[in-house]
Amino acid sequence: MRMYTDPRGEAYKQVIDLAISNSEYFVLKVKIPDEVVKCNYTKVLEALKPYLVKSIVIQDDNIAEVKLLSNTYRSNAFYTAESYNFYRCSNESGNILKQMANRLSDWIYPTMPEDLCFLKEGGGDYLYSIVHEHMYGMDITEEEAKELMNRITGLFLELESHQDLDRLLDDAIKHRTDKLYISGHRLTELPENIRDVTELRILEIFEQDLYRLPEGLFELSKLECLKIMTADLESIPATIAKLKNLRELFIQCASSDRPAPGFRVKSKEEISLDHIPPEIGELEQLEQLTIQYTSIHELPIELEKLKHLRILNLEMGMINQRPDFLKNMKQLEYINVSQNSLLNTIKMEW
Structure with missing residues (x-):
């Protein structure tokens, strides 16, 4: 197990x-x-x-x-x-x-x-x-796993009963886990009590119907890596600025955890996620920013404040040209702002 x-x-x-x-x-x-x-x-x-x-x-x-x-x-x-x-x-x-x-x-x-x-x-x-x-x-x-988890706080095992999201989150909170993977629960929103998994450093969510991110998510002050895969996402809330320890942000739309007959991937123009909030510039520890398959058409100049950013990947978006301010970001090792996958990839050389 x-x-x-x-x-x-x-x-x-x-x-x-x-x-x-x-x-x-x-x-x-x-x-x-x-x-x-x-x-x-x-x-x-x-x-x-x-x-x-x-x-x-x-x-x-x-x-x-x-x-x-x-x-x-x-x-x-x-x-x-x-x-x-x-x-x-x-x-x-x-x-x-x-x-x-x-x-x-x-x-x-x-x-x-x-x-x-x-x-x-x-x-x-x-x-x-x-x-x-x-x-x-x-x-x-x-x-045996249930008995041990009742006896040892901090031993967090993958139980079949964790198909129930409430049970999964209750155990995640009890065992103060620093890593959590959520998938297959048919979520449209994350429960607000995600904020109570206070020790989380790595959170990965793969839920095709997830559309809105709760405010409680951005109270996870120790979070270092956040990965979200969904079919469509409403927005990146401005309160993402509260994740001061975040080192990696990964968002991918047009993703399906349970493709079925009749499932249709939206066109990029139909994806709700159409901008990156300027508050992204307050994530001083951010090293990797990946946002794929969206209707984002421009980058906020506040990205220039991210002095630790090494990887910027916005492939399959709607950005027409590379902003001039990226030339000032000498620490960037890789950038991809192509509208099509694997095209116009640029390895930064200064």
Whole structure:
């Protein structure tokens, strides 16, 4: 069963205790670190050395050997040709894992050995993590997941009952998740209590009938990444300026999460989203701005205030020419204001 995000803090410690008690080994992928991080990296390996059972080294991109290892242990831990260390599960080794990290995503190169996974006796994952892909999960049933979520605040698992949006948001609020994906709920508007998921840093919404964004969305002060895919969107409210920590804004119209016979993609001229509010210039941390398939026909000059903006992508809009003020934005690495996909793409060279 997948996790929405990896548990952190006290929840991480409780999950480690749980995994230690239900597993025979835990596995870490080991690389030779750069000198700059060698001290911390090797400190972890030295602390775990008394519990090392064996190491398996796969060289030269031997994919056949990787597949054999993965099939032998029935585990997600093995997916590249690397060195893998197997450690004995015990209270002592578990304490080291809790001391060295605050969450599963901390186990990533170059600061730490990678992808902490726990193997059950006889094979199979009890808990797995593939940190680069933001994938985390546990081998438990729906009922076991509900019981654990009641017991461990911060363990947020993808339940079948989350097809009910109210239940999904209630659990997201309870577990203070920092990441949430909403899709398949046939929404025309987001519930106002989205504002209560106060720890959100990443929010992705794929709802073809979503048309209006609530004010509560813009009270998520910690939000760093907001992605919205829908068939049509009324507007980008001026209150987006309140998202002071936003680094990436992605909006794509003409999207469908459940295409059915009779579904018609509107022409760009029919899309309601026809302008970017000047308040966009108040998002001082914004690095990526992508708004695709809209009737937007001009860019606000306030974009020039975005000193950290590296990527500006407004493809499949209705902008006739590139505004002169973009020449002043020396930090831009990529810009696309084409009316057609993949045309008139410009790599900025100053």
